[in-house]
Amino acid sequence: MTEPNDLPPDVARIVKHFEDLIKGKFEGRKQLIEDAGPLAEQLANEQVASKLTAQDPTLWGPDAESEAAIRLSWTTLHETSRPLVAEIEALRAELHAEGIDRVVLAGMGGSSLAPEVITRTANVPLVVLDTTDPGQVADALDGDLSRTVLVVSSKSGSTVETDSHRRIFEKAFAEEGIDAASRIVVVTDPGSPLEAASKEAGYRRVFAADPHVGGRYSALTAFGLVPSGLAGADIGRLLDEAAAAAEYLSVDSKDNPALVLAAALGGAHARGAEKVVIADTGSGIKGFGDWAEQLIAESTGKNGTGLLPVVVERPDSPDFSDAYADSTPIAIGEATNGALMGSEGGLGGQFLLWEYATAVVGRLLGINPFDQPDVEAAKKAARSLLDAPKSEPATPTFVDGPVEVHAPEALSGETTLAGVLRAFLASAPEFGYFAVQAYLDRLADASAVVLRPEIARRTGLQTTFGWGPRFLHSTGQYHKGGHQNGVFLQLTGAVEEDIQVPDRPYTLGTLQLAQALGDGQVLTRNGRPVLRLHFVDRAAGLAHLVKALQEVSR
The missing domain is CATH 3.40.50.10490 (Glucose-6-phosphate isomerase like protein; domain 1)
Incomplete structure (x- = not known):
């Protein structure tokens, strides 16, 4: 086995960091770290790392074998x-x-x-x-x-x-x-x-x-x-960075960073921590959380279980630095602010580390990490709406300023935006989560991201934010296939200038709305609450929503 002193610097930092964690360096999560050690050793004894590198499709059981056999060349x-x-x-x-x-x-x-x-x-x-x-x-x-x-x-x-x-x-x-x-x-x-x-x-x-x-x-x-x-x-x-990391990630050792990360996440999940809160603590890697979000959510969110990634804006965010009991905080960079662990190294190595760890978590959770059985449901619903479009737009439950409110039946008695938000936020189950789904322009409407921390602070629940339809290819799998304890806030907006899709009977605006409504239909069929807010004027609607949200806590 390669000794840590012989490893490339990026990989050596990863190994040293995880060794510190095994020793219980971060007292706030010491029990989980102590639990990860024996589980990582068990995975090493089962030769999971070397078998994964050798592309052994039997690691996830017979039901997953046929899919795994054609999905392992990434190693x-x-x-x-x-x-x-x-x-x-x-x-x-x-x-x-x-x-x-x-x-x-x-x-x-x-x-x-x-x-x-x-x-x-x-x-x-x-x-x-x-x-x-x-x-x-x-x-x-x-x-x-x-x-x-x-x-x-x-x-x-x-x-x-x-x-x-x-x-x-x-x-x-x-x-x-x-x-x-x-x-x-x-x-x-x-x-x-x-x-x-x-x-x-x-x-x-x-x-x-x-x-x-x-x-x-x-x-x-x-x-x-x-x-x-x-x-x-x-x-x-x-590729050089990935090659350097691969040398250590393929070794059957209890100090293998991928096995430690997988053991920590799997052990935390067994204790009820089904959310993984990701923050960057100065890694120099920009936007890694968004990539890891898809990897984790689509790989594990199925069969009513899985890990829900929550990407936060800052490491001092309360839902990261003082993570809730259902959450495991992971730092991209040095582990600080109460994070369970840190994940350091160059981007190529990080890609491979998280891919290995996520695949191994699938084994621990007893699921197939290579399929996405629930992603297609929203696509089918959107296609059906495009094939049979309604001549008239849906009638809102009520209108508050520049916001048309389309509320679930349970909230149909509310008449103000602040009122419906108050009731909606209170409807989430204990240890559930909120998902903000913005079918908007993530450049022009970028201010919508402030809603995630605002809702998290007011509810004490982990809250995700996704741009639609981007998230449908990411956390959308978990929303339908994972633990069914989510509450969903959809944001849609009026289109000033639409674009016709050549040789297709729809515009981009029509497609965008169909994707939102289609996903909402699937979530509703799954028994999940969906509140859709449609902005007649996007800038004014967002400002009105933020103001109403601030009134909720008064």
Whole structure:
């Protein structure tokens, strides 16, 4: 076994940090840490780490074996993705020689979350489109198209958001007199319908990703590397960091950071801590929590159980620094402010560490960490609404200023926004959670994020915030498949200027609302409370909502 002193610096810091935790250094969570040690040792004795590296599909039981058999190639991507580096760098140089240096990414879930954290951390520009909001898409279209390349990332090509973006940009290029095919780069699975259609259309380049890697584990495949590398991130270094971490993560040792992290999360879950609260404590990695959120939620949130990730804005947030009994605080960086543990090291190593740990948590929870059985439900509901649209919009329960309130029947007696919020917040079960779902423009309507800490402070319950439809490919799986104790606040808004999706019978605004209503229908069928607030004027509606929320605690 490799000794800690022989490890690369990034990995050595991870190991040292977890060794400190095993010794009970952080007294506030000492019992959980002490519990993690024996469980990590048990996992080591069962050779879980080495079997995972060897891509053994039997680790999660017979029911998961067929799926796991085709989803484990991520354990060796730091080696198998090496040839991509030169190919991507060559394409980038080719594009730059033609004056094309603006990269727009159309992708959902892992196809957008990994490139976003990679490029933000590298401080290189990448326009990420994982939205159906017309305003946000219009903002991307307003960029200099003469300098733009569109990367279309989808395993099959059937993802409605990504397909819509491709159609819209293809038309926009043509209207500017630009050969659209020369400006579109595709990342997809080999043999997919998108691969065939892209080659027929003559798109500039089609990258075939490893088909034996699921979307949320695809950070180091072509899905993560192509848009990031074209944007200017050092993807070779990313693979170097992962390779350095892989040496230790594959070892069957009780000090293996992935086994310790998995044991701590699994042990905490057994004690009732079903939420994982994630804060950055100065890691230098930007937006890692959003990527980890999808990995954890989609991998574990099923069969009525799982871990719900809660990404907080600051490490001094009360729901992190003084986490509730149902929560495990994890720091990305040094463990401070009462965090159970810290997770340090370079981004490539962090990707691999959390992938290993999440897969092992699936074994501890007795679930298949590689499927997402409940994600499709919201998609089907949205498609049915698009196929049979209502001629008239839904009638609100009541209107308060610039906010149309669509309340569940149990709250139909309320007549003010503050009143319905007070009753709604009080409806959550003990140790449940609130989910704020904003089907808005995450650039122009960015102030909506203040709602998460405001609600958390007023309720004493863990509260998540997700931009729709982005979260449908992330925590959306947990909402329907995990522990059914969530309460859901949906935010929708009027569209000033809509965008028609070429060759489709709907606009982006229609699609966005259908996605919100479809997901709401599925949650309601599951017996979960859903309150939808529709802003007739977005800026005024958000301000009115914040004011009403402040009145709730008076």
